[in-house]
Amino acid sequence: MRMLNMADVLNVIQPHRGNSIVVPGRAGRHWVKISTKPTRDVPLGDPAMGGHASFAFGLALAQPKEKVVIFDSEGDILMNLGALPTIAELAPKNFYHILLDNEVYGTTGGQPVPNSKVNEYDVMAKACGYPHTYRFDDLEEFSNQVGEILHTDGPVFIWIKVRPEIENLPINQRVRWNTRPRDQVLRDVKKEMGVRA
Amino acid sequence: MPETQEANLSPETVLGELLKNGVTHVVWLPDSETNWLYLLMKAEPRLTLVPVSREGQAFSTAAGLSVGGKKPVILIQNTGLMESGDSLRGWGLGMNIPVVMMVGYRGWTRHGVTTDTAATYTERFIYAFGINYYLVENNSDASRISVAFEEAEKTKRPVAVLVGDEYHGFTAR
Numbered sequence: 182m183r184m185l186n187m188a189d190v191l192n193v194i195q196p197h198r199g200n201s202i203v204v205p206g207r208a209g210r211h212w213v214k215i216s217t218k219p220t221r222d223v224p225l226g227d228p229a230m231g232g233h234a235s236f237a238f239g240l241a242l243a244q245p246k247e248k249v250v251i252f253d254s255e256g257d258i259l260m261n262l263g264a265l266p267t268i269a270e271l272a273p274k275n276f277y278h279i280l281l282d283n284e285v286y287g288t289t290g291g292q293p294v295p296n297s298k299v300n301e302y303d304v305m306a307k308a309c310g311y312p313h314t315y316r317f318d319d320l321e322e323f324s325n326q327v328g329e330i331l332h333t334d335g336p337v338f339i340w341i342k343v344r345p346e347i348e349n350l351p352i353n354q355r356v357r358w359n360t361r362p363r364d365q366v367l368r369d370v371k372k373e374m375g376v377r378a
Numbered sequence: 379m380p381e382t383q384e385a386n387l388s389p390e391t392v393l394g395e396l397l398k399n400g401v402t403h404v405v406w407l408p409d410s411e412t413n414w415l416y417l418l419m420k421a422e423p424r425l426t427l428v429p430v431s432r433e434g435q436a437f438s439t440a441a442g443l444s445v446g447g448k449k450p451v452i453l454i455q456n457t458g459l460m461e462s463g464d465s466l467r468g469w470g471l472g473m474n475i476p477v478v479m480m481v482g483y484r485g486w487t488r489h490g491v492t493t494d495t496a497a498t499y500t501e502r503f504i505y506a507f508g509i510n511y512y513l514v515e516n517n518s519d520a521s522r523i524s525v526a527f528e529e530a531e532k533t534k535r536p537v538a539v540l541v542g543d544e545y546h547g548f549t550a551r
Contacts, residue, residue, distance in 0.1 A: 264431070
């Protein structure tokens with residue numbers, strides 16, 4: 182599969198997100214610059230690796246009237262593959278799982294994830310019971326279909342290969358991309374959903 | 379006459395505590411003591427069961443449910459709690475999630491010395507995270523479950539309930 186530019190993929194999604202709650206995961210560094218509805222975004226940084234999809238799934242279960250979109254990474258998914266059967270069993274119709282797979286651990290210097298060239302994540306999701314799975318390696322094709330896909334009942338899984346963006350700076354020298362502290366992010370999204378803070 | 383421990387924490391009592399405290403979702407992974415409770419929870423329309431494949435998944439799932447306005451409880455065994463360390467740190471404590479985790483205390487005993495290292499490390503593990511906990515061994519302790527829920531809400535932190543299971547715990551009927 183060809184690898185796309187992550188920011189290009191997110192720019193394609195942005196006009197189609199509608200009023201969705203977006204959990205941008207590791208794509209947050211781009212999404213915070215692209216999103217036009219920041220208070221409906223949940224950029225958390227990285228509370229603990231492997232948990233972004235389960236967090237978004239919990240949100241989707243709690244708020245069935247809200248569409249929830251998660252930008253996941255292959256490193257996170259591999260760390261918690263068992264989340265896929267749970268999501269498929271509960272099958273929230275409002276859950277849209279978009280995997281941006283760069284084949285490497287980008288924040289640790291770009292080491293490949295296990296079996297990086299072979300894993301077919303859409304097949305894994307399908308095998309676990311996701312009713313709708315897709316893969317894209319052409320931006321135009323994705324652009325033509327993403328609107329319709331985001332109007333399909335979930336759970337939906339989309340697998341897209343993206344080019345690695347490797348970070349090699351020591352952690353304490355990296356620029357923080359979050360524009361709001363985590364507490365503020367949670368307060369904002371709760372307010373958007375009508376949840377008592 | 380040897381002193382015996384009353385081991386009669388009925389699944390009905392535990393279920394009653396969950397409902398009394400407004401639990402909406404049970405995020406859980408079965409352990410050997412919870413089957414009767416599972417059957418009761420499954421039949422309870424006020425609860426949604428969310429099965430997970432490893433316990434670390436429970437904390438991020440519960441965090442999402444909690445941020446979304448629901449009231450999850452995490453139901454796991456002490457072995458799984460130890461497996462969950464980073465998720466507990468990041469998704470539970472780091473996100474200020476007011477969640478009660480009911481933890482099957484495998485290996486717990488009041489008599490002699492336990493040979494089960496799952497029990498040996500349980501309280502040390504919980505101490506390391508600075509989490510408060512309540513031991514529940516029988517029905518007369520059950521009100522501690524409500525105390526744990528109140529404390530979690532008040533402190534916006536995870537609170538543990540250790541379910542002592544010297545004889546048969548949840549399987550008692």
